Amino acid sequence: MNKIKSRSGTFTDNMKLPIHRWFRYSAGFSAEWVISEIQKFQDETGEKATVLDPFLGSGTTSLAACSIGSESYGFDGHPFVARIAQAKNLWHLDEMVFKEACLEVIKKAEADKSETLRHYETGLLGKCYDFDTLTKLDNLRNAYEDLADGNPIWELVRLNITSILRACSKVGTAQWQYVLPKKSKSKVLGVSEAFIGKAELMAADMEYAKSANWVNNAHIFEQDVRKNIEAPKCNLLLTSPPYPNNYDYADATRLEMTFWGEVNGWGDLKTVVRPTIMRSCSQHSAGDKVVLDEVLCDPLLAPIIDELTLVTRKLEKVRLTKGGRKAYHTMVAAYFLDLAKIWKNTKKVMAENSRICFVVGDSAPYGVYVPAEEWLGKLAIASGYKDFEFEKLRDRNVKWKNRTHTVPLHEGRLWVKG
Numbered sequence: 001m002n003k004i005k006s007r008s009g010t011f012t013d014n015m016k017l018p019i020h021r022w023f024r025y026s027a028g029f030s031a032e033w034v035i036s037e038i039q040k041f042q043d044e045t046g047e048k049a050t051v052l053d054p055f056l057g058s059g060t061t062s063l064a065a066c067s068i069g070s071e072s073y074g075f076d077g078h079p080f081v082a083r084i085a086q087a088k089n090l091w092h093l094d095e096m097v098f099k100e101a102c103l104e105v106i107k108k109a110e111a112d113k114s115e116t117l118r119h120y121e122t123g124l125l126g127k128c129y130d131f132d133t134l135t136k137l138d139n140l141r142n143a144y145e146d147l148a149d150g151n152p153i154w155e156l157v158r159l160n161i162t163s164i165l166r167a168c169s170k171v172g173t174a175q176w177q178y179v180l181p182k183k184s185k186s187k188v189l190g191v192s193e194a195f196i197g198k199a200e201l202m203a204a205d206m207e208y209a210k211s212a213n214w215v216n217n218a219h220i221f222e223q224d225v226r227k228n229i230e231a232p233k234c235n236l237l238l239t240s241p242p243y244p245n246n247y248d249y250a251d252a253t254r255l256e257m258t259f260w261g262e263v264n265g266w267g268d269l270k271t272v273v274r275p276t277i278m279r280s281c282s283q284h285s286a287g288d289k290v291v292l293d294e295v296l297c298d299p300l301l302a303p304i305i306d307e308l309t310l311v312t313r314k315l316e317k318v319r320l321t322k323g324g325r326k327a328y329h330t331m332v333a334a335y336f337l338d339l340a341k342i343w344k345n346t347k348k349v350m351a352e353n354s355r356i357c358f359v360v361g362d363s364a365p366y367g368v369y370v371p372a373e374e375w376l377g378k379l380a381i382a383s384g385y386k387d388f389e390f391e392k393l394r395d396r397n398v399k400w401k402n403r404t405h406t407v408p409l410h411e412g413r414l415w416v417k418g
């Protein structure tokens with residue numbers, strides 16, 4: 001099975017594509033897959049697609065829709081990630097004005113002789129950059145902050161700075177974007193070189209998108225979709241929610257958020273990011289002191305309550321035998337409760353006979369199997385959807401591969417009928 005088919009693509013595929021490639025968001029799927037699904041839907045139904053993505057991430061679905069003239073509605077609850085998607089959605093602005101703004105910023109930054117005050121040894125920034133590099137990045141940031149006015153073009157300049165932060169860091173970043181301060185990188189870009197290079201690439205992509213007749217018809221919102229979704233009726237939903245696999249979406253962008261002063265440490269993620277994203281990691285459910293009995297009482301979980309109770313009670317016991325005592329029991333319960341709410345909310349905006357696809361994977365925290373697609377399918381039916389089927393794409397055992405359990409895991413597309 002080739003890579004694209006087996007994973008609905010990965011975000012790596014997007015790093016070759018105009019606009020999509022502006023920010024590497026490893027949690028994403030392939031834009032080409034989205035385009036093929038929109039086209040297939042239109043061919044098979046004869047309807048024009050209006051696309052919804054309630055977990056938009058860095059904007060793949062919306063931007064793919066723009067590239068073939070479809071209207072779309074996208075939501076992400078993570079403030080940093082939603083801002084990235086919104087900034088990419090400004091591809092239609094004037095590339096010459098953008099380039100001039102970048103030039104102004106780099107000129108001002110290079111003329112600035114002040115030194116950074118943020119190079120404390122223990123902080124994340126101190127670990128990721130040497131003094132010189134952080135000074136240059138801070139000068140860029142200060143220049144941007146001095147020059148930016150209300151013109152949306154400045155959001156693109158800010159995105160440029162954000163997008164070069166990892167390339168200019170001397171330390172490694174994991175495949176899933178956590179920072180690895182102890183791992184050094186062989187290729188590190190200079191700050192000016194990276195900023196100017198990215199400005200050129202972004203301007204060229206903006207020009208390309210216009211020449212390729214992209215349509216500026218994406219509506220992108222920073223919103224927690226556990227709350228009511230406001231959008232006109234959509235007939236095609238393509239998305240990928242967080243998996244119940246302990247990946248910490250809040251922590252994934254800590255470097256960038258620290259750079260911009262949005263958080264000052266890991267603890268700040270609890271108040272700045274976690275409140276508006278669903279619970280899919282144990283740090284989140286433990287930090288919020290989620291109580292298992294309370295979650296299991298929620299009537300929204302009735303369709304899966306027997307299986308869910310068995311699994312979460314088992315996890316509650318198993319954790320006591322483990323050094324980390326991770327709160328997977330509350331993570332799993334809260335995960336399905338959050339998705340039960342989200343199914344209900346999406347149902348209200350999906351048209352009759354619509355098509356829904358969730359790219360999902362299962363998990364096995366502490367070796368206890370969590371059949372995500374089956375439970376999500378049951379919750380979907382309880383929300384009023386008609387039918388579900390799972391198309392398995394590949395076997396996986398990524399997150400848990402170094403652990404002791406040998407539970408086989410997989411990933412695929414959960415197709416639901418609206």
Ligand SMILES: C[S@@+](CC[C@H](N)C(=O)[O-])C[C@H]1O[C@@H](n2cnc3c(N)ncnc32)[C@H](O)[C@@H]1O
Nearest residue numbers: 028029055057058060076077078224225277278
């Ligand atoms: C797998 S990623 C989606 C990536 C996307 N397909 C892309 O290509 O960039 C899941 C996204 O769901 C978002 N998310 C988590 N909880 C959410 C919530 N309650 N409301 C809206 N978005 C949420 C996360 O911030 C994350 O960006």
